[in-house]
Amino acid sequence: MACDSRNKLVYVLLVFFALALLGSALPVDAQDAAREPAYRAFPVLGSRLAVWAVAQLHLNFAAFILGCPIFAVIIEIIGWRTRDQRYDWLAHEFVKLTFAAFSTTAMLGALLLFLFVGYYPRFWAYLTSIFFPTYWVYALLFFGETFIVYLWYYGWEWLSGSRKWIHVSLGVLANLVGTAILVVANSWVTFMISPGGIDESGRLVSLWKAINNYTWMPINVHRLIANIVFGGTIAAAYAAFRFLSAETQEERARYDWMGYVGNFVAVSAFIVLPFAGYWLGREIYAFNQTMGITMMGGFMSWLWIVQAILIGILFLGSNYYLWLGMERIPGSERYRKFVPPMLLILTIGFMIWATPRTMVITFDEARAMGGTHHPVLGFFGVMSAKNTVVNLMILTTFLSYILYRRANRISTKPWVRTGMGVQWAAFAVAAVIVVFFGVYGYFVDSLTRIGFSVWQVLAVLTCIVIVMAIDIPMFRGARSTGTIRWGTIATRSQYVLILLAVTFTWLMGLMGFARSGIRQHWHVYGVLRDTSVDAVTPALGYAANVITIVTIVFFALVTFIFWLGGLGERGGPKGHAPAPVIAGGSDSSEGATSQARPQGATAPSEASPRIDCAGKAGARKS
């Protein structure tokens, strides 16, 4: 017993000394923490540039792996419901790309975290004091996403047939979890722009209010849509690369189709992206006028001219691709006359959108103009004009798509004249509404004018809904003028797809700079000041150089990763169903111009080329 008591005493003393040591050590730790520098310097590049480059790269990859599965699962569902193997193949191709980029995204995310912890310790400590509970949620979601995407990709064959619904559910789940990851990370970023849920000293009062700050939901919506656009453009660029390096006509046809679908997805989402961006801009203004003016009228105002040029290129490029694509559709010749007027609208819209409010002028030019604002062109520099032309450009792009869609089809419905009349009327009414509010906007106060943009957007969206609601039944069972000759599109169209991907990546970098730069010398706006040596907002030229280098690095990494992903296809059995052969894609049908179908035959739609699995019936010639 005595021995036991002695042992107990020893244990108690050990525990006591351990606690005493811990107790004495804690203040030491606290002092160490206090002595912890607010910043450390990243060698050569500097901390800000290092964080900027890695954050942008991480964002690019993350946007791709979150955006691509959204349309991949939709395509898989189409294939599942229609029992059409080619859609299943396409969905698998898209997920394969996602899968290849998944680990790089995670590694870049980890690297970004290390950079924050190592080089911005005080800032990171503050952000942790606000958002620590969400870190756990984020980690759990990421684990969940990883396992689900792995299962989705590797279980493609295993969960086919009668178990396909489980596989599709995995795809849907992957997207839900992916979107949840996005909104959690967005809460941290948006808190830095428009902090909420804290008291005067910056201490947390309400975690939910910190998450649900002014810009959180607009950025959630904006990024979700932008991710789809980005995923579509990157997938289309990948298809273009494969098209250009294809050695057989089958391969060209397959990747021509894939590029078309990728671009279709990107353009469809791109049409609504400006509206989401406009909402975000309004919320920034509503949160803080200074920040809003810095962004739109202050030193970042010229950034929007650069943005207008980039978006103008996206609009022109997307339409150009569709017009080039019409060449492979027999019967599309009757719509070629619409190209010059559509191009004219897009060109004038581009010019007006890119017109700066305050121009780069010499003293003589300023004298001739009677001020810094041009008395005529100055009217194009304000939002009334820009909102008007962007809506007209969206309508024009939609018209391009409608013409492409019906290029090889002639409706046999008795009400076709009425239907088309209503469609043209919808276009005309939408255009009139857009122009009316654009002009009227010059005669009302600012807030009323801003409210007009909602009516302009509604007019365009209503037109799109009405036209599609008529178009789908009107061309169901339509007479065909020939099958789409996939793979015969002009080679330059593929460079356009690559251009669109590069332009959109660059645009994302630019907008990331804008979103971050409007905080100026604040880590968390108005709460945590940036006292580092980098507490200056870089000039637009410097930012452009950084964005360009990051874009080049991104595409180099993407090319390498996709090349790695493609290694598995070489010289071995495929892990998935054999690649399909697409109509017009057979070598033997090369140059075939006699593909016109008999009168009265039902045409395949533009997004549903005839296709067989190579392992089944081989290539079918039309």
Next chain:
Amino acid sequence: MSFLRSRFVQAALILVLSAVILRFGIRPPAPWSVFTLYMAVVFLAVLIFVSSDSDSWRGFIRPIRSTLVDPDQRVLRSALVVVIPLLLGYYAYTQAAAKPQAPAELRAVHPAPPDTIQFRGKQINISGAENPLRKDQASRQKHVAAGAALYIRNCVYCHGDNLDGQGHFARGFNPPPANFQDPGTIAMLQEAYLFWRIAKGGPGLPRESTPWNSVMPSWEDRLTEEQIWQVIMYLYDATGQQPRRWETAH
């Protein structure tokens, strides 16, 4: 007129006509920076126009190819080898040669205002502030009249009696004084923004986008707080513009 059917000729005509219209059809002339931007867009559009289908593209490049490789085009080819470098050289010279005027400047539209300012030792909120004189509607005309008198006494020399930035001294300044009649100036701003600009003038402009080169004086030493609000009321009343309201979104 069969040569007009050539895509190459059509493209060249579109470019030339666009240049003529944009250079001489807009009065006063568009600044060179805007003209070059427009022409770049037109050039891009023309390239799309000629290449949006294969027949058109072949038609466009046929004369170019012919000029470059056909033996019977040797004279034209030789002439182009001389003329094109000369034109490029002349363009480079016009861009690089020193001119007796300051180079073109890129300016921000509106500097971002601070959230608060110190006015004669008193802190005034700029963010969210309204013109306090507008609460008293009965005295509105009195304040506008007082603002008009202040404007005539202090501001008209630069901003002009029509409030269009064409005052007596205006031609001596670069950048010229603000034109309040322009819907892109005070109509886009809250009254608090104007208060800040009048009170602090050119010296109080933020460091961002410097140099501002503004000759606008700082009026806080000469005008009282109420007088500045009165001038602001007059500016909106005389131009018929409405001040921008604060947004209450979210």
